[in-house]
Amino acid sequence: MRLLAVATVPFIFVGISIVFSLLNSCSSSETNKTDVPQPNVLIILADDLGYGDISCYNPKSTPTPQIDNLAENGILCTDFYVPTPYCAPSRATLLTGRFPLRHGLVKNPTPDAGINDIGIGAEEITLAEVFKESGYATKCIGKWHLGHKEEFFPVNHGFDEYYGILYSNDMRPVQLVENKDTVEYPVDQSQLTKRYTEKAIDFIERNKEQPFFLHLCHAMPHKPLAASERFYTPKTPNDLYTDVIKELDWSVGEVMNTLKELDILDNTIVIFMSDNGPWYGGNTGGLKGMKATTWEGGIRVPFILNYKKEFPEKTKVDVPCASVDVYPTLLALTGIRPIENYTIDGQDISQILKGKETEHGAVYSMHNEHITTVRKDDWKLFVREPKYKRLSKDWIDPRGPDRETILAPIIGQAGPADYPGLLPSKPEKEIQLFNLKADPSEDNDLSDENAEIVKELMDEYKRFEASFN
Template sequence: MLGAGAGAGAGTPSADAEPAAAATSTGPPSSRPPNILVVYLDDLGYGDLSCYGSPMIQTPNLDRLARQGTRFTHGYAGHTVCTPSRAGLLTGRVPPRAGLPHVLFPEDTKGLSADERTIPEYLKQAGYTTTCIGKWHLGSQPEHNPTRHGFDHFFGALYSNDMRPFQLWRDEEMVEDPVDQSTLTRRYTEEAIAAIDRAGDDPFFIYLAETMPHLPLAVEPRFEGQSEAGEYGDVVESLDHYLGVLFEALSTRGLDGNTLVIVTSDNGPWYDGDSGPFRGRKIGTYEGGLRVPFIVRWPGVVPRREHDFPVTVIDLLPTLCSYAGVTPDPDVRLDGTNVRRVLEGRRSVPRTPIYYFDDNDGSLAAVRDGGWKLHVQRQDGTTRRLPELYDLERDPGESYNLASRHPDVVERLAGIIDEMEAELAPA
């Protein structure tokens, strides 16, 4: 069952309206691999865009992007918190398997291992220029720098904006301290446009990991007081504005037709923000912690539609490798699914389960397979009424525990959890 669609945000020019299109695809427009732009917003909730139902935040540029491509209603982050979510995206592996099950802090010496294979490392094999812009949060030691993990260029911060020291880096050199955070969204956009131009005739991969709307919030004066949703809304509307500038840069350079754009979030909302119709928020393993906006556009390839197939950022590595014509290392165990056929119009493909890990101890707290989701533990460690089984197709708010009615489903999903825990257990 497809989720209910939300109208475009107020203030969107009528000239931007898109005609209805069938959910079909004619395939890539050329044999050249596509440019790829992945935008990873920070702590943006499922309900924080007007195209996902926000009545108070207006996001006309992202609304237009959603009308031009596929708006997924079952999109998932890689984890419920920053570091492991990013590890899952870049490696295509669940965060504990990638060695980063918890949030990193400035004093930590741990980071992304040199043994992990990342999206940019694979794409460089196909001739891509690769750029990381914004929040890294996968380690601060020299060996953890993005330039040591497949990125040709890096401009951004090594940690979250509530951690100290909060500095800006260019490649492996610290270039700014202190940082005026109100300028970051604009400056990241400028860096992304420069990366597009720097690529020349080569295909590019840009990973734009925005600092906002993670707390503390900061916005340029021109956006202050703009949104009905307070300062948080001002920040989201600023992000929408500058992403519109970036999308326009693609268009004016004639690159829309061969650029795959993906916009999503690293987890659900923290203290501010809207998790939509879902229970829970960031850190928790109810749907509000992982269910996020997920918009994909590639004109002529990705159809204009709303789709309820479950997709996760952990799927990006095998999917993007498929588009680049690169085969992931067969000796590396991936947890994501190649969803290329779904992006191009297929109703569904067989997919791996979606796993929900507890940030406190790194344990596997829940699993989704098909429309069913099983919880075997809670964030606070209590066991009252566990296990909890929910039919996410009929009960997306996880309000009605059906475990006693479907013991066979509980047993099957518990077996999936046992298998994954056995795989992740230390040798």
């Protein structure tokens, strides 16, 4: 069965100020020749998971022992950023190593809004393409959101296999696609986390004898919330978000246990992170704002890396880093030479994660077509007025469960009454400066007292913006 009629949308991302060209004598990526087997790569990407939604970041949250164990045995980054506080641009940045203004996807493809003609460009070189060319088996599971026309499909951008929903799980038509074909419509969303986990385990088991890249992109806790029968507690519907987080944690444990049982965990780089901050019902861990804002609650996300061969256990890193760094870091860790003349906006942060370096370029965020913030060291400057408005508490979700096209529990879905972070108010001025080490909740604008820092960061921002011209 072929795909139902769908549409496409653009996206946005947050990056860093150090931009470099990957220069190499070869015309394509090459694997450095060694006798050591190349490590597998597993990225587990949650959707709209808040900085305070897991217990290793926020002890008051729902216990997440499996994710906590991942952090206990690896690296936990306390100040890790995505380029945009929403899906598509952020996801494109992760896979390309390029800021949204460079890869061009600054908005979300949205089929039910008629945004169907945007997606990841053919000229972009994804992690999947680099790994595939280097002999890796590659698969994407779950949310893609980099375009839903066939030219944008994961299998046309380096992935051998795909299984999932091509966009957000609240965008009609919600349909499961395998490679290029629709295999289920409508979709029982209570089974998504379980099915994605089963598909991930199957792929790992089939490719245990060769290097693989698995991009596991969960639907949860993006709305509508849904959990399988093992985790769903209908007698207490107001804790649906908790049910969802518990199942997400279970999934991480199942995948990690599979790697252990197959004796390949030590040779697998595992990354766990979120694509942006939380929607209503989530938890920012005391940060201001939420998804769709470039306050800390919208762009600072959990980031955990586990790879015992290279990195110490029980380590916290507070150097500000960003998802744009994942691409060059993974190439370095897997011994793959980068593509000649392919400009990326991230840096290899492996030495920062090992505690051997502390220098990192400025980190940027954006909304729609405009850069909005720059962070360097402890300082964060808003170069444009941040979003501060919220939905009315009487708002009714037009993309909510309807028992026909969006199948998920109707009772227990979070709404505007469940604001996930500190409420922002209208700023007194457009340019604001915060010291995030002393003031992580962004309450005290210090721009008047620190004119030199404002100028320094504005100059950084102008140089970075000029690099896209």
